[in-house]
Amino acid sequence: MIKRLTKVLVFIAIFSLTNNIYCQSIGTASAYINVDLKEKVGTMDPVWAWFGYDEPNYTYMKDGKKLLSEISKLSPVPVYVRTHSLLVTGDGKAALKWGSTNAYTEDAKGNPIYNWTIIDSIFDTYIKRGMKPLAQIGFMPEALSTNPTPYRHYWKPGDPYSDIITGWAYPPKDYDKWRELVFQWVKHSIERYGQKEVESWYWEVWNEPNGFYWKASMEEFFKLYDYAADGVKKALPTAKIGGINIAGTGGKSGIEWTTKFVEHCINGTNYATGKKGSPIDALLFHAKGSPRLANGVVRMNMSPQLRDIEAGFKIAAAYPQTKNLPLIIGESDPEGCAACGMATNPENAYRNGTLYSSYTAATFARKYLLADQYNVNFLGAVSWSFEFEDQPWFYGFRDLATNGVDKPVLNVFRMFGKMSGDRVKVTGNRMYSLKTVVDSSIRGAKTEIGGLAAKASKSAAVMVWNYHDEDRQGPAEPVDVSISGVPAKSAKLDIYLIDDENSNSYEVWKKMGSPQNPTAAQIAELEKAGKLKCIQTKKIAIKSNNAQVPLNLKRQAVALIMLAW
Incomplete structure (x- = not known):
């Protein structure tokens, strides 16, 4: 009886340790978004x-x-x-x-x-x-x-x-x-x-x-x-x-x-x-x-x-x-x-x-x-x-x-406004299911890193966000965005970003001291900060019809990846 109990306790300990390691590995895994341009789900x-x-x-x-x-x-x-x-x-x-x-x-x-x-x-x-x-x-x-x-x-x-x-x-x-x-x-x-x-x-x-x-x-x-x-x-x-x-x-x-x-x-x-x-x-x-x-x-x-x-x-x-x-x-x-x-x-x-x-x-x-x-x-x-x-x-x-x-x-x-054509399939390891969001919004232990994608005749656009219901800021997380089905060997890449440092007039206003009577020069600076900012433009290689685009998204950030070929 004692031997059996010992074996059960050892099994539970091993299972708990293994399960904890597994959960930790899931919790610390890099976020990814996979986009399949060949799989249409609707129109944009x-x-x-x-x-x-x-x-x-x-x-x-x-x-x-x-x-x-x-x-x-x-x-x-x-x-x-x-x-x-x-x-x-x-x-x-x-x-x-x-x-x-x-x-x-x-x-x-x-x-x-x-x-x-x-x-x-x-x-x-x-x-x-x-x-x-x-x-x-x-x-x-x-x-x-x-x-x-x-x-x-x-x-x-x-x-x-x-x-x-x-x-x-x-x-x-x-x-x-x-x-x-x-x-x-x-x-x-x-x-x-x-x-x-x-x-x-x-x-x-x-x-x-x-x-x-x-x-x-x-x-x-x-x-x-x-x-x-x-x-x-x-x-x-x-x-x-x-x-x-x-x-x-x-x-x-x-x-x-x-x-x-x-x-x-x-x-x-x-x-x-x-x-x-x-x-x-x-x-x-x-x-x-x-x-x-x-x-x-x-x-x-x-x-x-x-x-x-x-x-x-x-x-x-x-x-x-x-x-x-x-x-x-x-x-x-x-x-x-x-x-x-x-x-x-x-x-x-x-x-x-x-x-x-x-x-x-x-x-x-x-x-x-x-x-x-x-x-x-x-x-x-x-x-x-x-x-x-x-x-x-x-x-x-x-x-x-x-x-x-x-x-x-x-x-x-x-x-x-930059997204057009067909909506295409998006999957990710940090995306909440539709049922979960309808039932209880986005309130889990982790933020949602989700995406929405569209494909036009010679371009594609992928919107990616890092969102949670609680209004807390957080450090940037790496997000691996993989876009398959790109019908070209190279493409022009543009990345637009909204976060606490980009496309954000409010943070600039606060750094000014929150003026209620800003000067003309301050207003001009705020107007510039309020526009959508492109943080990266370059030409990338497309390997086997697949584009790999790494992002770093702070909590509450929204990025738009634009590919043109």
Whole structure:
């Protein structure tokens, strides 16, 4: 008995020692990314080339026009832009979470007065840059609102979010006037920009009706949608309109509202026409993550965002009438309030630096994978991030630029703009599975070193990131990137990098002493630091159709490898 027990203990000791050595060897093994250019997994559709923001009047202001020019230039295809409050009554002055165009008022007798001046200045800014409106039909003009007082809000960071909900969030007192307003808007757009141009736009009704933004029932919203869609189609039968831009798509409310909206559009009685069904040319929904502050450290959580996306894809795939419709994630972000800075919401401290850029790279890769899994027509994901005019430098807003200086996150989109053709297979020993990320984000003992790759006719692009939910910096790790199937004997190699030393205006600003009134020379330095930086350019040999590219990636870094032959 003692001998047997001794043998068992010896076996356990040997097994434990061997297993520990094995685990240590796995833990210390070099990270690798393998890319097979011959194995197509999908197309590198520019689903990232969609942007949006709350404040429409920033569009034609100084820094707004500058940023829109930069966004339009980074994309090989027209960028779509969505903004709130295009029908809100007011003087056109911008404020946080507020905008107005004064498109609709009434005279003393209640007759409509249409004024397209401000809307034209917004859409002109897009069209001149080759961009397209994702035109939001909302919110309710003061003269049409069933509960117009109070109407103008004066929300600021730290105030209750519900304070923004005023008279613009209510149904119209006259649905025929509502339909006519939409008809006149589309008609005017055709006259100004031409039918072919307007046919390329998408129109959508309202925003998050299951949340703060709609002060009425679900059925009342369907009525609002039907009358708006009827106005659009009467002006232009070939126009594309959709909805429902729901909040919390993966939650009980989001699933219920989206499902019933789809069923209403398929089989319901149209409130505007009395006929069966309502036009739906695209299905839109929202997806948000959930960062938190844990022991003084920001911890991201992409799981809720990806579950929202998965829920929207599942609903679309469940109906023959919607399974092939264009799907647009109308807002797709790490959390929900772009104008809530880190001073009032410390969990939003991720927004200025490289945690935001690496998060963006890792989440977009999963959006592609979810679309592949559910075989849906994924058209775009709107990043609800723009700029805030005349605000403090690096205040912690969810924006792409601050005072005209680009943040690191914008450089991820510049990287995406260099990727085209087919998406190809990527594997790696440090990549988290799609299921793991959807279920629990990226929170393991080690960071994720993951990749996304595309192949065009004479080039390839590989994006590689080193990401973890916890906002901690870390030393550079060696990453061996192997690219097989290169049809050449040599190629030009370019490597672009975003980390704490490259493509990063925020770190340069901090080294300046975080000035709130930087000099002209400092601003010029910050603008230069905000651009995407190429850290290496050279010609390399391709051996047996295989390219070996070594990287050193710090935690939160994103690299783009470009091969051209």
